[in-house]
Amino acid sequence: MVRSFRRGALAAAVVALSVAPVAACGAGDGAQTLQVKPDSQSATKGDIQVQNAFVLTQPNGPATVTARLFNNGNADQTLQAVQLSGGGSAQLSGPDGGGTVTVPAHGTVLLGGKGNPTAVVSSGSEALRDGDVQNAVFQFSSVGAVSLPVQVTPAAGYFEPFGPGTLPTTQAPTPTETPSATDTASPSDTESPAGDGTPTDTPSPSDSETATAS
Numbered sequence: 001m002v003r004s005f006r007r008g009a010l011a012a013a014v015v016a017l018s019v020a021p022v023a024a025c026g027a028g029d030g031a032q033t034l035q036v037k038p039d040s041q042s043a044t045k046g047d048i049q050v051q052n053a054f055v056l057t058q059p060n061g062p063a064t065v066t067a068r069l070f071n072n073g074n075a076d077q078t079l080q081a082v083q084l085s086g087g088g089s090a091q092l093s094g095p096d097g098g099g100t101v102t103v104p105a106h107g108t109v110l111l112g113g114k115g116n117p118t119a120v121v122s123s124g125s126e127a128l129r130d131g132d133v134q135n136a137v138f139q140f141s142s143v144g145a146v147s148l149p150v151q152v153t154p155a156a157g158y159f160e161p162f163g164p165g166t167l168p169t170t171q172a173p174t175p176t177e178t179p180s181a182t183d184t185a186s187p188s189d190t191e192s193p194a195g196d197g198t199p200t201d202t203p204s205p206s207d208s209e210t211a212t213a214s
Helices: 002-024 155-160 203-214
Strands: 043-045 048-059 063-073 077-084 089-093 101-103 107-111 118-121 134-141 146-154
Touching: 048 134, 048 155, 063 077, 063 101, 063 134, 063 146, 063 155, 101 107, 101 134
Parallel strands: 048 146
Antiparallel strands: 043 048, 048 063, 063 107, 063 118, 077 089, 077 101, 077 134, 089 118, 134 146
């Protein structure tokens, strides 16, 4: 009888210990399941590796491609283009605003996010549907094309800092004021030849006659 009781208590303790981690994973705002980052496909070709690639969308606006690019080689490589199987193409922009995205040797570059290079899909973005999977081709200067499937997802939650909402906004240049006709100097404002003083040190005819008479 005592042995049966001990066995039952031991079994109950084992069950309680096995259930506790499961309950902890789903409880509270700091649950472990909420900390898990979305996973995606990755592709490697030569010295280049592309990871965590997604197409991020927003309502009534362009989409962006975000990805982590690794260069394991001894020379810099340039990302030249990003094409989507649905017909969309991304316009590349470096962190300085230029059209070149360089992945340094033994370095990494993040596409998307404030202060990072961007790949904006303007043409063909209307064909993107959240939840679809597109085949993306990343064209590099040395290794060529690196392709992998990417998921189309809204730029919300974890993806919001890397989506189109972080793109810099350009302001229209303010027109400069052009001088009007009234602001330009009129002929009366300029010094006329009559304003030039005539030499007063030259003797007049009367002065010459007076000197001769003396």
